[in-house]
Amino acid sequence: MAVGDILLCAVFAGTLPVGQLLFKWAAMSRDPDRPAVGLAMLTNPRLILAGAWYGFTALFWFFVLTRVAFNRAYPFAILGSALVPVLAHLVFKEPLTRAMLAGYALVFAGLALVVGI
DSSP: OOHHHHHHHHHHHHHHHHHHHHHHHHHHHSOTTSOSSTHHHHTOHHHHHHHHHHHHHHHHHHHHHHHSOHHHHHHHHHHHHHHHHHHHHHHHOOOOOHHHHHHHHHHHHHHHHHHTO
């Protein structure tokens, strides 16, 4: 894989966990006295931001796929998903076990094999 393609895919991988963290942030800001659906969702600024970020991420993924073969780009999406619990640990102090870290190390190793680095 060309360095530019790796960089493009790596940036995409970074957009995925940001979106998930924004959704968690929105959920944490919800008024517990209001229902979590309906008007409460439509008026939650953090949820609106998270949705907008996901729209951007979808467009960015489309752009990536115009430049990089799907079978080369998709492992980076998996990498992005694997980063979510690690970042949740750093940002929200959620638990992160050794077994989870070992699993994420395997994801990174698999990505290196697929990309050829």
